[in-house]
Amino acid sequence: MKKLTYLFVLLAAVLLTPACKSDFTYYYYDEEQTKVLAEYLNLPELPDDYTVTFPSHLSSAGLFTRAVERDKAVLGRVLFYDKKLSKDGTVSCATCHKQDLAFSDNKAFSDGVYDRSTTRNSFALGSVANFSAYYGTDLNGSNAIRFFWDNRAETAQDQSRGSMTNANEMDMSMHDITTTVASQPYYAPLFAKAFGTTEVTEAKVLEAVANFVNAMGSFQSKFDQAANSSQVSFSGNFGNVVFNQDFTGFTAAENRGKKLYNDNCSSCHSGNMGRPVLALANNGLELNPTDKGVGAISGNSNEDGSFKVPTLRNVVLTAPYMHDGRFQTLEEVIEFYNTGIQNHPNLHSFLKVNGQAKKMNFSAQDKSDLMAFLNTLTDDHLLADKKFSDPFKQ
Ligand code: HEC
Numbered sequence: 001m002k003k004l005t006y007l008f009v010l011l012a013a014v015l016l017t018p019a020c021k022s023d024f025t026y027y028y029y030d031e032e033q034t035k036v037l038a039e040y041l042n043l044p045e046l047p048d049d050y051t052v053t054f055p056s057h058l059s060s061a062g063l064f065t066r067a068v069e070r071d072k073a074v075l076g077r078v079l080f081y082d083k084k085l086s087k088d089g090t091v092s093c094a095t096c097h098k099q100d101l102a103f104s105d106n107k108a109f110s111d112g113v114y115d116r117s118t119t120r121n122s123f124a125l126g127s128v129a130n131f132s133a134y135y136g137t138d139l140n141g142s143n144a145i146r147f148f149w150d151n152r153a154e155t156a157q158d159q160s161r162g163s164m165t166n167a168n169e170m171d172m173s174m175h176d177i178t179t180t181v182a183s184q185p186y187y188a189p190l191f192a193k194a195f196g197t198t199e200v201t202e203a204k205v206l207e208a209v210a211n212f213v214n215a216m217g218s219f220q221s222k223f224d225q226a227a228n229s230s231q232v233s234f235s236g237n238f239g240n241v242v243f244n245q246d247f248t249g250f251t252a253a254e255n256r257g258k259k260l261y262n263d264n265c266s267s268c269h270s271g272n273m274g275r276p277v278l279a280l281a282n283n284g285l286e287l288n289p290t291d292k293g294v295g296a297i298s299g300n301s302n303e304d305g306s307f308k309v310p311t312l313r314n315v316v317l318t319a320p321y322m323h324d325g326r327f328q329t330l331e332e333v334i335e336f337y338n339t340g341i342q343n344h345p346n347l348h349s350f351l352k353v354n355g356q357a358k359k360m361n362f363s364a365q366d367k368s369d370l371m372a373f374l375n376t377l378t379d380d381h382l383l384a385d386k387k388f389s390d391p392f393k394q
């Protein structure tokens with residue numbers, strides 16, 4: 001009997017030993033996958049968590065985010081930074097959407113393949129609280145905010161296809177994209193985790209990029225902290241929630257700027273920096289716009305010279321400004337709204353007084369207060385967040 005027990009203990013010890021070895025690790029990617037990934041990419045052993053959780057001031061205003069699928073976002077991150085997905089191998093999404101600039105570019109027109117340039121200013125992907133909350137007709141129906149300055153794309157997938165196939169941007173066909181992706185060894189493990197198969201299709205590539213873009217979020221600025229911690233009342237609705245009272249945690253100048261912003265700008269750009277209130281507007285940049293914007297897509301002349309209303313998160317980082325990058329500084333933008341609005345027939349009524357283009361009559365103090373307020377919209381957290389950074393080994 002004793003002998004049997006002894007044997008049993010010995011057997012158990014032998015069987016258990018490998019599992020107790022000190023180098024026991026849990027591999028999310030198996031050893032072969034880990035080896036391939038590590039050769040090309042700096043990815044953490046366990047995939048990053050891409051869950052987006054809104055601060056209370058946005059969720060209590062009725063904004064909610066869609067679930068992001070982690071492994072698809074991880075794959076999307078690699079696709080977003082991969083220059084091989086362009087015709088001349090020099091351009092990735094990140095070329096024109098740089099993390100340290102809130103995913104915008106510092107040029108009026110961005111450089112695409114073969115030194116071609118885009119015809120509009122790059123959109124700051126970090127100018128919104130989160131795309132998935134209110135962008136995309138697939139989730140938000142006719143209420144959705146669409147993509148691009150002229151609202152021409154309905155979903156993040158449509159938008160990505162547009163960028164990949166645009167001759168001035170990446171100039172690929174979707175067939176080129178899928179064959180290029182299929183021939184890079186590092187994609188097989190990422191596809192296996194994201195889709196349960198290594199087979200590359202156009203739909204999967206676009207879905208992965210969309211998950212990454214939809215996971216980007218800017219909701220941790222000084223403005224958000226103040227909005228969350230100030231127990232102040234707000235008025236307005238889902239569309240335009242305006243914080244009427246001063247924020248504790250704001251300087252006097254920032255609070256004065258907030259009031260000026262609420263009175264003159266929030267009716268379009270949104271008071272809680274949530275969803276833009278209007279999908280599009282003519283803000284009176286010029287009387288005879290050469291770029292007709294939304295009107296050129298819809299064919300409706302009442303929409304000529306109208307462009308998407310951007311939200312202004314991280315706006316101090318996203319110069320130059322407007323769809324064509326015409327203003328180099330925010331001071332120039334404020335001066336434009338102060339004295340330069342043109343009375344185009346389609347000028348939005350929010351920028352008119354008695355049928356004429358509004359003059360805002362800002363004093364020098366007002367202008368610097370507005371600047372102080374716009375500075376509270378910078379989200380350093382997004383700019384430094386590693387899970388949105390370039391994963392490629394240089
Ligand atoms: C060569 C520069 C360039 C490249 C490369 C590029 N973009 Fe863009 N992106 C732009 C420009 C310019 C716009 C605005 C164009 C317009 O609205 O007509 C834009 C707009 C967008 C928008 C719309 C944002 C909004 O609020 O409507 C998204 C999202 C976006 N790009 C994501 C991507 C992704 C994902 C990729 C890679 C697949 C990519 N971009 C590649 C320059 C670029």
Ligand code: HEC
Pocket residue numbers: 124127261264265266267268269280281282283285306307308309310312315318320321322323324333334337348349350351
């Ligand atoms: C009628 C709606 C409306 C009002 C009111 C309004 N804007 Fe705008 N704003 C727009 C539209 C539309 C655009 C995009 C125009 C374009 O690029 O052609 C824009 C663009 C901007 C941009 C450029 C953003 C970028 O990323 O290029 C800034 C900055 C801006 N507005 C600030 C303000 C400020 C500050 C106020 C108040 C003093 C204000 N806006 C009032 C509609 C409005």
